[in-house]
Amino acid sequence: MNTKSEIGRSITKGDIILIVSLIVISLVMFVLSFSGSENLVAEIYVDGERAHSIALSEVTESYTVNENYCQLLIEKDGVSFVFSDCGDKLCIKRGKLKNQGDTMACVPQKVVVILKADGKEKIDGVAY
Amino acid sequence: MKTNKVSLLGIFGAVALVLSFLESMLIPDIPFLPVGAKPGLSNIITMYIAGTMGLPGAMYITLLKALFALITRGATGAFMSLGGGVLSTLCVCFFIKYQGRIFSWLGLGIIGAVMHNLGQLMAACVVSGTFALINYGKYLLIFALITGTVTGSVLLILMPRLRKFGGADYKNKN
Numbered sequence: 001m002n003t004k005s006e007i008g009r010s011i012t013k014g015d016i017i018l019i020v021s022l023i024v025i026s027l028v029m030f031v032l033s034f035s036g037s038e039n040l041v042a043e044i045y046v047d048g049e050r051a052h053s054i055a056l057s058e059v060t061e062s063y064t065v066n067e068n069y070c071q072l073l074i075e076k077d078g079v080s081f082v083f084s085d086c087g088d089k090l091c092i093k094r095g096k097l098k099n100q101g102d103t104m105a106c107v108p109q110k111v112v113v114i115l116k117a118d119g120k121e122k123i124d125g126v127a128y
Numbered sequence: 129m130k131t132n133k134v135s136l137l138g139i140f141g142a143v144a145l146v147l148s149f150l151e152s153m154l155i156p157d158i159p160f161l162p163v164g165a166k167p168g169l170s171n172i173i174t175m176y177i178a179g180t181m182g183l184p185g186a187m188y189i190t191l192l193k194a195l196f197a198l199i200t201r202g203a204t205g206a207f208m209s210l211g212g213g214v215l216s217t218l219c220v221c222f223f224i225k226y227q228g229r230i231f232s233w234l235g236l237g238i239i240g241a242v243m244h245n246l247g248q249l250m251a252a253c254v255v256s257g258t259f260a261l262i263n264y265g266k267y268l269l270i271f272a273l274i275t276g277t278v279t280g281s282v283l284l285i286l287m288p289r290l291r292k293f294g295g296a297d298y299k300n301k302n
Binding site: 014108 | 163201202204205208229231232234235238252255256257260261263265269270273277284
């Protein structure tokens with residue numbers, strides 16, 4: 001048997017470095033993205049184009065948006081898919097998006113929702 | 129290609145398809161898991177073939193899985209399966225070339241899982257045309273670490289035992 005084709009039987013240093021660095025990367029990504037749920041803007045992309053940009057703080061009454069056979073429920077505290085004409089309904093199972101950086105997509109229907117912090121808020125503060 | 133390789137690929141291809149079908153039934157909709165994430169049990173087969181037969185065999189399993197996704201889940205599913213499968217197979221085969229000096233099967237499993245998720249996410253970005261979808265990656269990265277550890281550990285335990293029966297190296301056999 002040629003020993004050259006044997007891949008290490010025991011855990012290597014490389015494994016540990018890989019695991020630790022991936023844990024650090026994912027922690028950093030979470031810390032960077034977690035910044036509350038104030039002044040959120042829900043951006044809805046359809047076929048890769050931004051179709052809606054909704055400031056959630058200005059939503060007083062819940063309403064729905066229909067795009068590409070998908071129905072999205074826009075509420076004061078978040079956005080959720082309520083209907084989609086796709087196979088696995090993963091978009092509906094994702095539930096309600098509430099925090100900045102949250103992303104949700106119905107890939108077969110090419111509808112994507114992203115929550116972003118409202119960048120205009122600070123500029124408005126100066127203008128007032 | 130030798131006859132025994134053809135038949136082995138057929139058997140392992142079937143096992144891979146059954147595993148990916150079973151895991152889609154087994155996974156309940158646990159709320160804190162990232163939506164659409166799967167444990168990737170069939171990647172154990174892909175990695176086993178990558179380790180024993182090399183890139184062509186592993187790529188065959190990957191393409192077979194994509195074809196299965198095309199039949200059962202449609203074009204979007206097939207494209208995402210292909211995106212994840214091809215990227216992870218290429219990466220795992222690349223690292224196997226280093227003959228385990230850098231990573232053991234554990235590390236290879238994690239690389240395979242992370243690359244599979246990355247490839248699928250990139251495929252999802254292409255299909256939906258929205259690059260910002262890459263945001264979702266942070267959930268998938270943590271999940272891939274866990275599932276990759278599981279698949280890698282299975283191979284780490286399995287391979288030395290299979291080697292005793294000659295089931296760990298088909299490259300030098302007729």
